[in-house]
Amino acid sequence: MPNTLNQFDSAVKACKDIFIKKMHDYGTSWRVLRTTSITDQMFIKAQRIRSIEEKGEQKVEEDVSSDYMGIFNYAVIGLTQLYLKDDTRLEIPAQEIESQFDKHVKNARALLVNKNHDYGEAWREMRISSLTDLILMKLLRIRQIESHEGITLVSEGTDANYYDLMNYAIFALIRLGELENA
DSSP, X not given: OHHHHHHHHHHHHHHHHHHHHHHXXXXXXXXXXXXXXXXXXXXXXXXXXXXXXXXXXXXXXXXXXXXXXXXXXXXXXXXXXXXXXXXXXXXXXXXXXXXXXXXXXXHHHHHHHHHHHXXXXXXGGSOHHHHHHHHHHHHHHHHHHHXXXXXXXXXXXXXXXXXXXXXXXXXXXXXXXXXXXX
């Protein structure tokens, strides 16, 4: 697994680089978004990926890797919104948001280690299109949880699903990188 953790860290570094640059450009304007809107932003990105996978071509020159990065970063934003739900500030200092980013990455990485232990890195044998489908399924689950105002009977909550989305997006980025380098 040492290679997996290095690959995880490398993919996260690319995501964080974009996150920090966008925060420089836009500040924390995303603070106005409700978590339902964040879910929809990720859904749009996942739908684009699936559409390109099914059609076998794309007309917008933006690489699908950027959509997986967007899903990862929006999941971080969603988690940050959940954890700062009682904080009414629209603009939050970059250092504070970067600390939130790092905290959520640390949690996602720990989850990856635990699940890789139990599942034996089965994700490496999956098709990238299956990862896309899992992302879409998780987003539909989150939408259902949101329609129940966050109340679940036996299922994990929104936060657990966001962490899974972070890892699925990273898995896809790792797999895409391996295909490009093959």
